[in-house]
Amino acid sequence: MGRRLVISDIHGCSKTLLALLKRIKLSKEDKLYFLGDYINRGPDSSGVLDIIIDLKKEGYNIFPILGNHEQQALNAEKEYDKKSFFYFMSRINKSDDLLNKKRKLKKKYRKFMQKLPLYIELDDFIIVHAGFDFKKEKPFEDEDSILNIRNFKYDKEKAKGKTIVFGHAPTYYKKILKKIKKRKKKIPLDNGCVYNKAHKIYDFHKLRKLCCFNLDTYELICQENIELNKDIALS
Numbered sequence: 032m033g034r035r036l037v038i039s040d041i042h043g044c045s046k047t048l049l050a051l052l053k054r055i056k057l058s059k060e061d062k063l064y065f066l067g068d069y070i071n072r073g074p075d076s077s078g079v080l081d082i083i084i085d086l087k088k089e090g091y092n093i094f095p096i097l098g099n100h101e102q103q104a105l106n107a108e109k110e111y112d113k114k115s116f117f118y119f120m121s122r123i124n125k126s127d128d129l130l131n132k133k134r135k136l137k138k139k140y141r142k143f144m145q146k147l148p149l150y151i152e153l154d155d156f157i158i159v160h161a162g163f164d165f166k167k168e169k170p171f172e173d174e175d176s177i178l179n180i181r182n183f184k185y186d187k188e189k190a191k192g193k194t195i196v197f198g199h200a201p202t203y204y205k206k207i208l209k210k211i212k213k214r215k216k217k218i219p220l221d222n223g224c225v226y227n228k229a230h231k232i233y234d235f236h237k238l239r240k241l242c243c244f245n246l247d248t249y250e251l252i253c254q255e256n257i258e259l260n261k262d263i264a265l266s
């Protein structure tokens with residue numbers, strides 16, 4: 032029997048992802064879920080998408096879901112004029128490596144992002160980027176909260192007692208470990224692997240790990256960021 036693994040927000044850190052994959056020693060028996068936010072901020076958005084697309088092609092059981100950053104890129108391409116879209120992708124998101132010469136999203140990346148599901152429901156877990164607003168009547172249909180919510184409250188009835196594994200909000204390492212150890216119904220996995228000194232609202236010494244969570248053993252395997260110097264601000 033293979034493992035069920037979940038990897039958190041990667042944000043363009045392809046080298047860190049490769050190092051984590053090496054640590055995990057992924058096999059074709061395993062199922063590997065990804066929590067979204069593959070792109071933006073980090074140095075190599077296209078590299079991260081290529082790794083995920085290639086793993087799938089090579090026959091690994093890969094299940095990526097949508098993050099707000101993929102959603103934003105798809106929406107911006109539709110809604111913005113060409114110049115604003117290029118500015119958004121290059122200057123704000125640092126992911127113009129996703130674009131072709133016409134400054135449109137490369138087809139393979141657009142196609143990949145368009146196909147991503149909002150969440151994946153298993154027998155015992157729900158895998159989602161940000162979470163669910165259980166105050167809403169139909170939390171599983173509310174795209175905005177699924178991709179963007181922070182600090183949501185668990186609802187045993189609506190979640191059918193399932194444990195929610197989510198990313199999106201950078202969470203300090205000790206807190207992640209605590210939630211896992213206590214087998215909480217909400218498990219945050221995003222340790223802000225792309226963050227460094229430039230992000231002043233966080234203590235980045237408690238961040239910078241890309242995390243992989245084993246849904247069956249509750250083991251956490253992490254890889255410290257290896258491509259961004261923690262002391263140099265992102266330009």
Ligand SMILES: [Mn+2]
Pocket residue numbers: 068098099100160178198199200
């Ligand atoms: Mn996010």
